[in-house]
Amino acid sequence: MKKVVFVLIILGLLAGVVIQQQPETTSQMLPTLPKFKVSDVAEFEIKMNATKAIKGTRDGDSWLLSESEQPTPIKAAEVGRLLSDLSNMQPKRVASHKPEHHARFSVTDADASVELHNVAGETLLHLIVGKPATDLVSTYVRLAGDDMVITVDKTLTWQVKRTEEAWLVEEVYSE
Numbered sequence: 391m392k393k394v395v396f397v398l399i400i401l402g403l404l405a406g407v408v409i410q411q412q413p414e415t416t417s418q419m420l421p422t423l424p425k426f427k428v429s430d431v432a433e434f435e436i437k438m439n440a441t442k443a444i445k446g447t448r449d450g451d452s453w454l455l456s457e458s459e460q461p462t463p464i465k466a467a468e469v470g471r472l473l474s475d476l477s478n479m480q481p482k483r484v485a486s487h488k489p490e491h492h493a494r495f496s497v498t499d500a501d502a503s504v505e506l507h508n509v510a511g512e513t514l515l516h517l518i519v520g521k522p523a524t525d526l527v528s529t530y531v532r533l534a535g536d537d538m539v540i541t542v543d544k545t546l547t548w549q550v551k552r553t554e555e556a557w558l559v560e561e562v563y564s565e
Contacts, residue, residue: 420481421538426506426514428473433507436550440500444554455558463559472549476504476515479542482528486539495530495539496520502550503534519550 433456435445445456446464453469455462485495492498497520506514520530522545529546532539 420484421533421536421540423479423481423533423542424515426477426508428470428477430508431473431506431514432509433511434469434473435505435507437503437505438501438551443502444557446557464557465559468549468557472504472546473506475544475546475549476506476517479531479544479546482523482541482543484538484540485523485530487537489537491539492532492537495532497530497532497539499534502547504550505534519546522547 432448433446435456436443444464446453446469447456449461452466453464455464485491496502497518499518502519503517504519505516508514516534518532518534520532520539522528523530523541527545528541528543530539531542531546
């Protein structure tokens, strides 16, 4: 009899966990993220600690450092990977609705952000990118101007928080 009661308690707990993880059955509805085509992105800007880390402009199939005195190429493959991940990311779960929790997830207004614009200068996406989530395969993010912190199914932290030099094409010198 004790085994039957124990099994029923375990099954009840498992059912509760499964129901809690399904956002359509809770008050934790997942947001819809802005959709855009990678080909529509004409400019990207990444900020760290509220100051510009890098700003790039599309030049055909390549990318150039904006506001540079001479044309400085940016690694197109790295930009393409970031844009693809941002375009295809899917929300996994809501972590918080409270602004006082932003620092815990590294998504304050002063933390790393990425902003994408089309050729007309319209914002396609403005995202605050936080630390990796506890599963290490997703990232805490927050849409700029929104208090909701969510996890998305992409590892964005290392891509966004790299130095400007890591984005630039290395010069090849011949002697």
